[in-house]
Amino acid sequence: MFGKSRFSRRDFLKTTAALGLGGAMSSSLLAACAPAGPAPAGAPAAEGGAAGPSGSVTIALHFDLQSLDPIKTFALNNGRWQKNVFGYLIKRDEEMNPVPGGGLALSWEQEDDLNVVFKLREGVKFHNGEDFNADAVVYSFERLLDEANASPQRFNYTAIDRFEKVDDYTVRMTLNEVDPVIITKLAGYGGAIVPPQFVEEQGADYVSATDIPGTGPYQIVEYRKDDSLTLEAFDGYWGEAPKIKTLVYRIIPDEATRLAEFLAGGVDVVQLQPSQVAAVEGSEDLEVFPTGVPTVNGLRLDASKPPTDNVKVRAAICHAIDTQTVIDTILQGYAVPMAVWQSPYSFGYDPELQPYAYDPDLAKQLLAESGVADPTLVYNVIGDDATAKEIANTVAAMLEAVGFTVTIAQKERATYFDDYRAGTLDNIVPFGWGGWTLDADNTYYSMYYTGESYNPGFSDPEIDALLDEQRSTLDQERRKEILFQVNKLIYDQYPDAMLYQAQYLWGVNKRVKDLALPADERLWFASASVS
Amino acid sequence: MWNYLIQRLFYSIFVLIGISLIVFITVRLTGDPVAMLLQDGNPSQEDLDEMRRLLDLDKPVPVQYVNFLAKAVTGDFGRSFRYSTPALGLVLERMPATLKLTLAAMSVAVLIAFPLGIISAVSRGSPLDFGVRLVSLIGISMPNFWLGIILIIIFGVNLRWLPVSGSGGLKYLIMPAIALGSALAGTLTRLLRSSMLDVLSDDYIRTARAKGLSGRMVLTRHALRNALIPVLTILGLQFGLLLGGAVIIENVFAWPGVGRLVVTSIGLRDYPVVQASVILLAVILLTVNLLVDLLYTVVDPRVTLD
Amino acid sequence: MASSTQANSAALRAELSASQAAEEASRARSRRRWRRALHSLRRDPSAIFGLIILSIVVFAALFAPWISPHDPGLVDPLKRLLPPFWSEPQGSMEHILGTDAVGRDILSRIIYGARISLGVSLISVFLSSVVGITLGLIAGYYGRWPDAIIMRLVDIQLAYPLILFAITVAAIFGASLRNLIVVLVIANWVTYTRVVRGEVLVRRQTQYVEAARVNGCRDVRIIRSHILPNVFSSILVIFTLQVAFVLILESGLSFLGLGVEPTIPTWGSMLNEGRNYIMTAWWLETFPGLAIMFTVLGINLLGDWIRDVLDPQLRID
16 A cells, blocks of 8 residues: 555656556546635636735645755655745646646757757746856756766656757757657656756765756755755746645654644644544535646556466456545545556556455355365555554455455555565555556556566466567557557556555645646645635 | 762663664564565565665674664665655654654643642542542543544544644644643652542651641642652653554654654665664653652652662 | 682672572562552552553453454445444444444444554563563673674664664555564563663662672573562562553554555554544544543553552552
């Protein structure tokens, strides 16, 4: 379940800089899942521009910032503040489509498959007074791609060969290979534009600087490690002036404390667990907004370890679990069962494919047919993940009802991920995958291709071949056909049980209006107001 | 006295070396930080080797340890893998918050324990005494995070008298200090009660009373002073427990102390920070215990150190 | 020369038998003390209260399979978060103290939890007392370098924050019942070592030990018959305090995710699982919390009484 509890620093999420293949998606599909802003289009209280920004909003973070330096971050936790401080060439709308002129690039033009020319916005200043221009863009990407900087974001951008200055407000991006999602990638964490002079002056101290300037609507005024990050409205912001004066991001590690802070009014925006929603219900001041996200959670069944190396055993497990009951009870209904590791947000999602049916009799029969003498399963769970433990206990009971013996083995959070990647976990491994590229390739390649790091034990030559094929296919319709084929092949091998698309439960105090809660978790405060 | 101090100092150095060795080895058993640092970049083997070299992790562990020790003596504990800043600086930055919490908890405990312990001893056998004993036992019997959550719900959420969590002025300190200090308060109350009773029955107190000294004089001059010895011992011993308990309380109250730093650092395998924190905490504990021993001689002239 | 040695040894033998007589007398005294203790128990209501609580807990632990109304591991998500019986309309006598987040019966889990929690405490405290006493005896009895090494180990242990050690162990070996016990043993041996060593140092200088030694009694025998009986009361007092302390420590480790496997009910893990529901389903948190609190209270009340009885110096009247 680590997709649900946003704890791990790596959030494995392949945050992939929230790539997103927005353009390839049908927006009607998104309409069904896209989050709605907290307030109905109620008129914001902005009047005549006379009043400056006012008020303060507090947002809970679950763990400390990895860094203030955008290229040093990868956890989604950072997205909650970062977008408000830094500017990117590309801005995506709430449906994850790139908006021309929404970011620091006014427009872009594809010269050929490998060259894109960007027209830059003029008159933009960094918080420290430096000018934003072509040099800043070239510098920022050189810095990102420089291996010496060891950016965890770098690998998302390796298709970029270089950025060149054409004139002060024009740059050309040259690719060394085709990357169909490179434009949205520029809206990701690694694409933040930094002020060259400032960074150079700071030198080696830059990584520990606490006043890194960006071009966003808010600037950093104070950062106290493991405690808080305070942002203040930047009066020189090029876009519409923000209405809230101060944003305080507080790091609160304990779930129960976060809820208490939210109930006490100490925190205005918080991500809740399903079990906590009931405590908020009935409150006059607080609201909960379930937001569909592309993250899919499920139980990986390790195909390299007995008895889950037997496909009938895996099938028996899949049919023995009553996913809908788990969702209705422990997850309080805030999830949707999925057939394979793809959400409806994803390019390659096949709506025809149905989740494995709950059928204990079939499960018993499959287990008997498997011929496995000792149907003992070891189910891993992270020690401090309360929801995952509840699910584990419930699922274990369902499996035992059809004849399995289940042991639940608790793991420490940090070692869990390494053990997973090393393939040293056991039969049943709870896992979450962000799928933030919104494209099946990222998920399938990492999780099913033989020998990939997020694939502990699954191997199928046919799937490998198809995945290779779609990677070199530029025709999107053809790619979709191949991915549908892969869906089916994977589905028939039962590599994962109890898949569901997660929902984030944002708790928002009603005094905060018009807060954007996009599916990529990157809260956007520039248009929000507070009373 | 000086011999004693020199011997203690010598022992302390030995203990610190032992602790540094233990933390150095165990932290390396938790796993490889390099894979963790580079995991999101699909790193090549060369990348891994390069990173290992940069972090001084490519040499055999004994060599690493000697290098570490040589630098640590000069106050250089290496740079945090996570923040890229000096590890010692990170720990020192957090230490005041933890010490503040720990000392506040101790003060809460002492402030509660002294009046209660004295009242209880003086009114031995009365319902009041029974009540005090019960309350102090309840203080000992409640897991501190449970007490913390109950305090949060009552005073933070329902009454809204105090902030739920975070750091800042005195009002942020009240609930965590009570949650952390309640067990010590209970222990101290019981201890004071029994050592007061002990002293009150001693001959010289009886003599003092017989000589016509007032009850209050006897209490403060003689009884309390002598009862301080075991209290000091316990305070010294419990200081380590408080620091440990602070790890939990810091999490409950989102208090930015060393406890949280070191817990996350163990998880992230930030070796330098774990090493620096453990060694620094040990230095503080050793110092506190030495101070306690020295205080004995002040409180009770009969005690000599050798 | 030779004769004087003989005379000496004769004197020593006389002294030895005298000291044996003294030992005998002290044993008789101790027997009387116990009788008096039982008598005093009747007049000590708080000790009786402690005894009652502990009897209930021990009874629950011993007879869990017969008295618990349900299987403590029986999961039923459709029956989750049912309130205690008195709470209308959902509460019923079916689940007297209600159910937890996955529909398990809380009363049954508390009854079985008594078994695990008390078992973990007793086993770990027993093991740490064995380790601690042995090291304390060695350090005190042999002195010199064994003493120096053991006491430095004690110093190291005292200066190493326990929780951090526990987290490291969990990170290396994983969180489980066995590892929990190991951590608790490592945490608690020190107290015994310090106390036992102190006592031994005092006893070693008494004449009967000297005499026994000169007379060629084997160390093991001296320790068993002359030293151990004398430190027994201190050990018993520490033992009771430690059992109570470990019950609380276990819950703290559970809080940090370092407790036992989730299928095993312990009071600490139940207390921890209930935290998220404290505002909406208070019974998940409150009952295991009260179980810990009352048990620790009971042990301490009884411990007070044991101390009063065994340590006459603390008896005032």
